[in-house]
Amino acid sequence: MDKYIKMPMDEETAAQLKCGDYVYLTGTVYVARDAAHQRMTEALARGESLPIPIKNAAIYYMGPSPAREGRPIGSAGPTTSGRMDKYTPALLDLGLRAMIGKGKRSQEVIDAIVRNGAVYFAAVGGAGALLSKCIVKSELVCYEDLGAEAILKIEVKDFPVITVIDRDGNNLYDLSF
């Protein structure tokens, strides 16, 4: 069923989402992909704090194309989530509530989703122009030298996603085919 959710979201809200739910997200989401995840993991290893407030946060696995004048962002669809699997359980254990990407997750990530009451959403891959229309604001947080892989803070409005892995560990990719 269709649901409208405000971001960031708490554990109770995440618990209401079921695998297969079509969800429209509104609010603040952080953008990070491969190199940013590696840097955040290295920062944690050095005992430093993360550059984003991780508690109840949502991370969108995405690297946008450059914005044209007058636009908040360029094309902005999801990248393959599996490449972030190695870094993800540690972030979930620190309070990361939601992830938006595309494709399969490892068993370690699914276990960490269940352990922490989190949720994994998929956005439609290859629909970056369409999805960019649901992003109303974008600002740089850190790692500017990474170019398209820098961490961004974005504001989304009715951003369409599908609940793939819910807090009980049900996985839509397993049920679909």
Added chain:
Amino acid sequence: MIRTIDVSLITERICEMCIKANHVLSDDMKEALQEAAVSEQSALGKKILHQLLNNLTIAQEERIPICQDTGMAIVFLEIGQDVHFEGGSMEEAVQEGVREGYAKGYLRKSVVNDPILRENTKDNTPAVIHYSIVPGEKVKITFAPKGFGSENMSRIFMLKPSDGIEGIKEAILTAVSNAGPNACPPLVVGVGIGGDFEKAALMAKQALTRQTGAHSDLPHIHALEQELLQKINALSIGPGGLGGSNTALAVHIDTYPTHIAGLPVAVNICCHVNRHVVEWL
């Protein structure tokens, strides 16, 4: 008769092709997606296919790249043997075209300078260039930027001759199954059979640039393309990997003679944003 071409023309043309390929999907691909939207059996799959068609309209009208992964620039150059280039390095002219196109077109710079050190080159160069020398005095440029969500799911299998046609089918279905939702289905599947290790891989990549759904001229390969398209769609991975009857839009197979001891099979998987533009000079 020797024909002289100034390399600045190559730069200019490549620049335009980078921008066009990333904003306007070719008609063959658009039509294949439209047909899929009609035939799709899953309600969610149908919804996703309509979003993809809507995405193409927004991309073209508002000049937003179809996909944020505007790819590594792959360039096929078929150069007539009677052509002489002047005005500088041909290779550098191609790289300059990519540099200008990715800057002017607001395209993402997705290339790192070294696979281990991984520092972004900030201009999407270098491109991967494949040259071939052909008869005549023309130059055919095929520009096919490739995203790595699908490239990462591509595979090569060095089969034994005894594995035969059944082994080939199993290899291709294995590659597509393993790709699952990761490669942004519905897919176009490029296959190279025969040659050696790198010839098979190159054929698989080049097969993706064929007009979508155009079949092999060889009757037994045409039959194999049809059978595999049906078998891939029976996997029910569906649009976005969320189930459905359209997992692939087309299977394109190219072949080449091979060694008595070998049967190489390369599978280059492409997402539904199978970008390819062709220009002649």
